[in-house]
Amino acid sequence: MATIKDVAKKAGVSNSVVSRAFNNYPDINEKTRQRIFEIAKELNYTPNIVAKNLSSKRQKTIGLIASGIFTENTKDTISFEILKGVYTGVQENEYELSIFLIDSLKQEQKSYAQFCRDRKIGGIILQGIRTDDRYFNELMDSNIPCVMVDVVSEMNNRLIGSVTSDNFGASKKIATHLLKQNHRDIAIVAGTKETYVNTERLKGAISALQEFGLKVADKDILYADFSEDEAYHLTKEYLENSQPSAFLCNSDLMAYGVMRAIKEKGLRIPEDISITGFDDLLISDFTQPRLTTIRQDFFEMGKQSALLLQRLMENQDETKLVCVDYEFMERDSVQTMRRT
Secondary structure (H helix, E strand, O other): OHHHHHHHHHOOOOHHHHHHHHOOOOOOOOHHHHHHHHHHHOOOOOOOOOOOOOOOOOEEEEEEEEOOOOOOOOOOHHHHHHHHHHHHHHHHHHOOEEEEEEOOOOOOOOOHHHHHHOOOEEEEEOOOOOOOOOOHHHOEEEEEOOOEEEEOOOOOOEEEEEEEHHHHHHHHHHHHHHHHHHOOOEEEEEOOOOOOHHHHHHHHHHHHHHOOOOOOOOOEEEEOOOHHHHHHHHHHHHHOOOOEEEEOOHHHHHHHHHHHHHHHOOOOOOOOOOOOOOEEEEEHHHHOOOOHHHHEOOHHHHHHOOOOHHHHHHHOOOEEEEEEOEEEEEOOOOOOOOOO
């Protein structure tokens, strides 16, 4: 097994330089740091960096990089609930929390790894970050312990973990509910194509349809980017030529937009068209009619993210994936269709 001396020798630097590079000291040249990382990978050297000096302030600081906190839609409280959960989990073991809030327009303006190094952060939680962001990939290669919320990593890396819910199973469950109510003409309002949660929820819905011997046509899948307004406009256009018996929505926000379009068309919910959501935002229990949806515990997801990250930072050999339970909320927005 390779040692720190082997890495230092091949890189032409001292042992202390290798150690400082892996511990993210800012006085190490970035080019040198990356060369050391490459050599370490080549030699299959994995430093026990997170178990050292855990009592120091540097290792007791957790970073949260989050997008979507300042959403323009006041109905969307998901990011805030996750933030509260992260804060609770961080405080539970007397860690400190450093927060970096971004939006989609500023997402590529600063290196996440550099953010961690500048603030001497020992581990990071990512929430709402695009995985096609070049700084995301840099962070994945940085040897900084990392936990992603609602993104499941396919990397075989002991320093990378994920916290999510069973998006596939939950989506399949709510789609099956529609099918058991004899709905066969179902349109799906999906989120952003490239996101993990949208992919899993779409797979779950399609799996349920297949078990009932049904397929969904491409024209019946509306990609609304998890936006209420986009869902409204797409649904309004869709209803000009089609009228399904139900809309299966991959988020509550999109369901609100769909409901608005249906009502503007002069149609009734659920008498003319049924609708389901996903997330169970606070307002979903007060819509007219009350929305049938999947409840996710975003506070618990945030808390578990902080606790999982602490275990990774302490080099504990535990699972790198935590799945938080969901709950099916049957309300008033779905009617039972007569058998034909």
